[in-house]
Amino acid sequence: MAARGGGGGAERPYELVVFGASGFTGQFVVEEVARAAAGGELRGPLRWAVAGRSRDKLQAVLERAAERLGKAALGAEVGVLLCDVGDAGSLAAMARQTRLVLNCVGPYRFFGEPVVKACVENGASCIDISGEPQFLEGMYLKYNEKAAEKGVYVIGSCGFDSIPADMGVLYTRDKLKGTLTAVESFLTVKSGPEGSCIHDGTWKSAVYGLSDQDNLKKLRKQIGYTPVPVVGAKLKRRGLVFYSQEFKEYSIPFMGSDVSVVKRSQRYLHTQLQETPVQYAAYANVGGFGSVMKLMFAGILFLLLVKFSLGRKLLIKYPEFFSAGRFTKKGPTQKQMDETSFTMTFFGEGYSEGQDPQKGNPNVKICTQVKGPEPGYIATPIAMVQAAVALLEDAACLPAQGGVYSPGAAFSKTKLIDRLNKRGVEFSVITKPEV
Ligand SMILES: NC(=O)c1ccc[n+]([C@@H]2O[C@H](COP(=O)([O-])OP(=O)(O)OC[C@H]3O[C@@H](n4cnc5c(N)ncnc54)[C@H](OP(=O)(O)O)[C@@H]3O)[C@@H](O)[C@H]2O)c1
Numbered sequence: 396m397a398a399r400g401g402g403g404g405a406e407r408p409y410e411l412v413v414f415g416a417s418g419f420t421g422q423f424v425v426e427e428v429a430r431a432a433a434g435g436e437l438r439g440p441l442r443w444a445v446a447g448r449s450r451d452k453l454q455a456v457l458e459r460a461a462e463r464l465g466k467a468a469l470g471a472e473v474g475v476l477l478c479d480v481g482d483a484g485s486l487a488a489m490a491r492q493t494r495l496v497l498n499c500v501g502p503y504r505f506f507g508e509p510v511v512k513a514c515v516e517n518g519a520s521c522i523d524i525s526g527e528p529q530f531l532e533g534m535y536l537k538y539n540e541k542a543a544e545k546g547v548y549v550i551g552s553c554g555f556d557s558i559p560a561d562m563g564v565l566y567t568r569d570k571l572k573g574t575l576t577a578v579e580s581f582l583t584v585k586s587g588p589e590g591s592c593i594h595d596g597t598w599k600s601a602v603y604g605l606s607d608q609d610n611l612k613k614l615r616k617q618i619g620y621t622p623v624p625v626v627g628a629k630l631k632r633r634g635l636v637f638y639s640q641e642f643k644e645y646s647i648p649f650m651g652s653d654v655s656v657v658k659r660s661q662r663y664l665h666t667q668l669q670e671t672p673v674q675y676a677a678y679a680n681v682g683g684f685g686s687v688m689k690l691m692f693a694g695i696l697f698l699l700l701v702k703f704s705l706g707r708k709l710l711i712k713y714p715e716f717f718s719a720g721r722f723t724k725k726g727p728t729q730k731q732m733d734e735t736s737f738t739m740t741f742f743g744e745g746y747s748e749g750q751d752p753q754k755g756n757p758n759v760k761i762c763t764q765v766k767g768p769e770p771g772y773i774a775t776p777i778a779m780v781q782a783a784v785a786l787l788e789d790a791a792c793l794p795a796q797g798g799v800y801s802p803g804a805a806f807s808k809t810k811l812i813d814r815l816n817k818r819g820v821e822f823s824v825i826t827k828p829e830v
Pocket residue numbers: 415416417418419420421447448449452478479480481499500501502503506524525526552553554555556557594595596597598600770771772775
């Protein structure tokens with residue numbers, strides 16, 4: 396079998412380990428890895444393992460995945476590693492045995508760093524699905540140089556946050572004949588008659604993340620980012636709530652990590668590869684006036700409570716109540732997930748070939764889309780696992796040096812978009828560029 400990339404050192408027992416396999420998201424990541432391993436997406440058989448705190452839970456996850464894939468068993472071909480974030484030795488042992496860890500243990504602000512540290516020190520690459528800018532950028536500050544020395548890749552935000560947005564901007568750029576200078580994206584999530592919800596693992600990450608915005612500012616100062624120049628007409632930011640003529644519904648700024656992740660990718664591509672940076676703003680469509688009022692009420696309450704320790708305790712204890720049913724301790728049912736889908740629409744503008752983007756107004760527009768299944772537990776495992784496949788299989792197209800990367804920085808030259816298209820997260824051009 397051809398050697399795969401994604402980690403240094405001699406041959407290791409596993410190419411990939413799913414850590415946090417027993418979590419709500421982890422179980423679907425396991426299923427998706429098993430699907431990729433069986434589906435011929437990789438050159439040769441995949442040697443992989445699941446890792447977590449409880450052997451019984453991990454066995455149960457493997458049994459469930461086998462059942463859902465119509466296989467007699469997965470257990471025999473998949474390793475099981477016992478590993479706890481609180482036990483550095485167990486993390487080091489996991490990292491030494493694999494080329495790549497898919498880390499599903501969150502909130503990452505509490506549990507993520509020891510995993511990154513163990514991976515970097517022991518020569519394994521690491522992919523996570525964090526949507527927490529403070530964790531993502533903190534890992535860049537602390538481990539970028541060490542990861543480069545070790546030749547490993549630490550790539551955060553490889554779930555719904557923020558692969559569709561980050562790769563969507565790059566796709567839009569590549570489809571425009573000319574120079575793309577600005578993009579706005581609009582997210583629409585549609586669910587079936589039974590509605591949809593998000594597991595409270597993500598709620599916890601949001602509660603602790605939003606309570607700590609001040610430290611994110613300090614962290615960014617400490618990193619001392621090179622400013623990204625504005626090329627082309629400056630992208631105007633929309634208001635806190637506005638009526639979108641394109642969708643005939645109200646929209647609000649998207650609260651996730653997309654904007655910060657895209658900015659990191661654009662900074663990297665500009666400073667390292669001299670590519671023209673694209674300005675980006677992300678919005679989410681929220682429906683009619685009634686939905687806006689509900690959302691504003693819930694949002695104000697959330698922002699008030701999140702500032703105080705007692706408020707945070709209440710938010711964590713009663714996710715369903717404070718999110719008006721959007722986040723639950725049980726997570727969505729299979730039926731809810733099957734009936735949910737997302738569309739992210741990108742409106743790009745730029746300058747046609749031969750036109751100087753430093754002069755005058757943009758003269759070309761393009762509209763593209765990324766569409767996919769339920770974001771949290773179907774699209775996220777697909778994105779994470781395809782990122783892993785790209786890291787292992789398209790190793791020659793990764794940045795020449797290891798380091799801590801955003802998905803767009805790491806995968807811009809790989810076949811990740813083609814791979815996602817094949818798994819149902821589809822990128823397409825809606826309206827061709829017109830001058
Ligand atoms: N990017 C996206 O779009 C996206 C989508 C979905 C989820 N996420 C993120 O993924 C993370 C997980 O979410 P979730 O809903 O799956 O949470 P969850 O169900 O609570 O899962 C947490 C996992 O972490 C494990 N864990 C907790 N403490 C541990 C420790 N000390 N040592 C080892 N393992 C430990 C748990 O193991 P046990 O089973 O042993 O308790 C469980 O497997 C969250 O940060 C969430 O925000 C992101």
